[in-house]
Amino acid sequence: MNGDALLKLDHITVAYGAIKALKDISLSVNEGEIVTLIGANGAGKSTTLRTISGLLKPQEGKVYFKGHDISGKKPHVIVQQGISQAPEGRGIFANLSTEDNLEMGAYSRKDKESIQRDKEHVFHIFPILQERRKQEAGTLSGGEQQMLTISRALMARPKLLLLDEPSLGLAPQIIKQIFKVIQEINQQGTTILLVEQNANMALHIAHKAYVLETGKIVLQGKAQDLLNNPDVKKAYLGE
Amino acid sequence: MEEFVQHLINGISLGSIYGLVAIGYTMVYGILKLINFAHGDVYMMSTFFGFYFARWLGFAYTPSVIGALIILFLAMAACALLGFTIERFAYRPLRKMPRLNLLITAIGVSLLLENGGQILFGADPKFFPELIQRAELFRIGDISISNFQVIIIVVSLSFMALLQYIIFHTKTGKAMQAVSFHHENASLMGIDIDRIISFTFVLGSALAAAAGILVGLAYPRIDPLMGVLFGLKAFVAAVLGGIGSVPGAIVGALIMGLSEEMVVGYFSSTYRDALAFFLLIVILLVKPTGLFGKSTSEKV
Structure with a gap:
């Protein structure tokens, strides 16, 4: 394992009561990479992200970020340290406006001017959000809500940046758009850990990939290699 | 007609006091889905804080506006601290438990304050000092408006306006809305949930304290059980408006105050307290989510 990885999970075990959702997971994400975590429903992908964000505490193992142990820290502290998540099922605040949702994303920042600049930046990435600025976020379409979730995390x-199933329930055209944006975000310098069921799309943009099956990592390697791996092809790419 | 206008004014002033207490119920419900049964007792405690502060500081014997304001703010601060303490030590340790545990604890805290109050202050009613001298401000025909009614309405409305501003226009207020919508997702924004919940209790308790002092002024008989029925009515007002909604609590409270005053004026004061429960039954039958309540449905 790379010693100076940006994020490192070291033998993580997480249980919901008696049921172990993650068993001895180790993975690392280097600065500048897109790393994807693929696997079937219930394999433990979201649990992994929830553990990194501090929503779940690992029973065993440690999470290191920039070399520091962050396991067991509270979620808001982890955000302050530089990890933000676009949660599954979008998780927008339906009762707040689009703009207020974005403002919440910047909650732990104080520099008003650069927040304003970043807001304009996400409006540039997703112009539709600017149109919907004053609209209650609950009235946005599914695709728009997903754009808002990603923007809010940015x-x-x-x-x-942790992305949990950004393609879930979206039309193919919008999925393409969102994946293009994910790549752009990465090229501008944000490291990304992407959880996806849509393995095909994810492997095409990722540098590195892990395959998760019932709470265990069963396969890992360069995304390109996994795309050509016969087992992965059969199980996740539908070929 | 003049009688009606008089009842209208009395009703609005009573309703705005209910409103200050109802807001606390609705905010805590919004953020924790907890009916904070101890809230009416925090309101009761405020009248006793006011009572003792006024004696210690000497304002009880020399009525003055400044003195009244100092007592108001001291009582608000004391109750804010009380609300903070209740949440921190009684509710927070149970937050991950089933909600029923929290509810039973709230009833326990309520009983503690009521019975503790009887031990500390005595069960006999006390008379709240006259911090401001009652005076008739003006009279139109038979309609009489006292300075108390004006004070109650102005103070209540100012605090409500301030609260609306905090909730809808400040970062902390928006964070309160975010937390009440979804705790986990709010924490993923970097929001410290514990702090926001504490803040909600502080705010709600301070408003209940304001209501306590206003009631002490206008209806000076205070006793350790005075929060029970008053709190229950304020809670019904919050349900009436749609629990979880702050504007709803204010409207519900005004309806409650007005109907109570009209029932007393035109029927019989015997039905004064029954009315609250009549309103509760009607709203639960006709629109269980309350006037401003939203039925919860989420887009998936």
């Missing part, structure tokens, strides 16, 4: 100016 507003924290994370070093590491």
Whole structure:
């Protein structure tokens, strides 16, 4: 394992009561990479992200970010340290306006001017959000809500962005658009850990990939290699 | 007609006091889905804080506006601290438990304050000092408006306006809305949930304290059980408006105050307290989510 990885999970075990959701997971994400975590429903992908964000505490193992142990820290502290998450099922605040949702994304920042600049930046990435600025976020379409979730996570100016199923329930055209944006975000310097069921799309933009099956990492390697791996092809790419 | 206008004014002033207490119920419900049964007792405690502060500081014997304001703010600060303490030590340790545990604890805290109050202050009613001298401000025909009614309405409305501003126009207020919508997702924004919940209790308790002092002025008989029925009515007002909604609590409270005053004026004061429960039954039958309540449905 790389010693100076941006994020490192070291033998993580997480349980919901008696049921172990993650068993001895180790993975690392280097600065500048897109790393994807693929696997079937219930394999433990979201649990992994929830553990990194501090929503779940690992029973065993440690999470290191920039070399520091962050396991067991509270979620808001982890955001302040530079990890933000666009949660599964979008998780927008339906009762707040689009703009207020973005403002919440920047909650732990104080520099008003650069927050304003970042807001304009996400409006530039997703112009539709600017149109919907004053609209209650609950009235946005599914695709728009997903754009808002990603934008909101970006507003924290994370070093590491966690994306949980950004393609879930979206039309193919919008998925393409969103994946293009994910790549752009990465090229502008944000490291990304992407959880996806849409393995095909994810492997095409990722540098590195891990395959998760019932709470265990069963396969890992360069995304390009996994795309050509016969087992992965059969199980996740539908070929 | 003049009688009606008089009842209208009395009703609005009573309703705005209910409103200050109802807001606390609705905010805590919004953020924790907890009916904070101890809230009416925090309101009661405020009248006793006011009572003792006024004696210690000497304002009880020399009525003055400044003195009244100092007592108001001291009582608000004391109750804010009380609300903070209740949440921190009684509710927070149970937050991850089933909600029923929290509810039972709230009833426990309520009983503690009521019975503790009886031990500390005595069960006999006390008379709240006259911090400001009652005076008739003006009279139109038979309609009489006292300075107390004006004070109650002006103070209540100012605090409500301030609260609206905090909730809808400040970062902390928006964070309160975010937390009440979804705790986990709010924490993923970097919001410290514990702090926001504490802040909600501080705010709600301070407003209940303001209501306590206003009631002490206008209806000076205070006793350790005075929060029970008053709190229950304020809670019904919050349900009436749609629990979880701050504007709803204010409207519900005004309806409650007005109907109570009209029932007393035109029927019989015997039905004064029954009315609250009549309103509760009607709203639960006709529109269980309350006037401003939203039925919760989420886009998936």
